[in-house]
Amino acid sequence: MRRILLTTLISACAAAQLPAQLLQLRITGLDGLALKAEKSVNITLDSSLLQMAGGFLAGAGKDGKDGNDVKGLLAGLKAITVRSYQFKETGQYRMEDLEPIRAQLRTPGWNRIISSQSKDESSEIYTRTEQGKVVGFAIIAAEPKELTVVAIEGTIDLNDLSKLKALGVPSIPVPDKKGKQQ
Amino acid sequence: MNLEDELRSALRRENPSPGFAERVVARAHSSAKPTRAIPRMIWAMAVAAMLAIGFTSTYEYRQMKAERASHDAVIALRIASEKLNLARERIVRREN
Numbered sequence: 001m002r003r004i005l006l007t008t009l010i011s012a013c014a015a016a017q018l019p020a021q022l023l024q025l026r027i028t029g030l031d032g033l034a035l036k037a038e039k040s041v042n043i044t045l046d047s048s049l050l051q052m053a054g055g056f057l058a059g060a061g062k063d064g065k066d067g068n069d070v071k072g073l074l075a076g077l078k079a080i081t082v083r084s085y086q087f088k089e090t091g092q093y094r095m096e097d098l099e100p101i102r103a104q105l106r107t108p109g110w111n112r113i114i115s116s117q118s119k120d121e122s123s124e125i126y127t128r129t130e131q132g133k134v135v136g137f138a139i140i141a142a143e144p145k146e147l148t149v150v151a152i153e154g155t156i157d158l159n160d161l162s163k164l165k166a167l168g169v170p171s172i173p174v175p176d177k178k179g180k181q182q
Numbered sequence: 183m184n185l186e187d188e189l190r191s192a193l194r195r196e197n198p199s200p201g202f203a204e205r206v207v208a209r210a211h212s213s214a215k216p217t218r219a220i221p222r223m224i225w226a227m228a229v230a231a232m233l234a235i236g237f238t239s240t241y242e243y244r245q246m247k248a249e250r251a252s253h254d255a256v257i258a259l260r261i262a263s264e265k266l267n268l269a270r271e272r273i274v275r276r277e278n
Contacts, residue, residue, distance in 0.1 A: 041257065043257060043258045045251060049251040050251070050255060052247060052248040052252075053252035053254070053255040054252075054255075055248060056245075056248035056251070056252040057256070070255075070259070074255055080255065080258045080259070082258045082261055082262070114269045114270065116269055116273055116276065123268060123272055125266065137262075139262060139269070141265040141269065150261060150262045150265060158266060161259065161262060161263050162263055162266050162270070164259055164260060
């Protein structure tokens, strides 16, 4: 009897975890590219770090509004993961490297909303919606000398995101591998 | 008197005066409690200073972490925005 109860409890816990696991897009299989890349960006922010960042930006906002706008954008987010690699030469990565990520994006719940494919570059944008709200968002941008994958978990308005520069987000220099600001 | 006699005289055994042992015991019992090597005030100040240093360090660490996180968040959102707009532009270009 105890075993049955325990098994039921474990199954229930596993079932409860499943939607969250499906939602979390794991960017895997790209770590080796950092060694080949001239510049790379590797950012992983969870909800607690995003909260801290939102608070800091709101507090540090020079004119108040911009800080609050960015804070508002961050408020609905649970996680951000960015992997971006810029190479000196072409052919430093293979499309197969993206397959583990694409496989996750083929699971139910994810929808490809934009796909632009050409001979040597492609852009794909995926969203995951729940009750009409975007709760997950992913970008795969593959160019001959650049590969970027972005995964955002949480509610986000894509129009707000696309207007980000207009919101006054400062152009922050992106450090390269050697720590030099670009 | 030579030196040897002087030393012998100085170091000769002498019995204590009567009641010596009792006086020593009485003094030992009546003496005040030993004073603390470090007064309580200094202890309190040291603890307060340590707490202040601890709180300041924690605050500074959290501030640094928040600053770093906000820097990363802005970069991440900027990259996401750029790539989103790039994809949209490509679609528009293709349609035109």
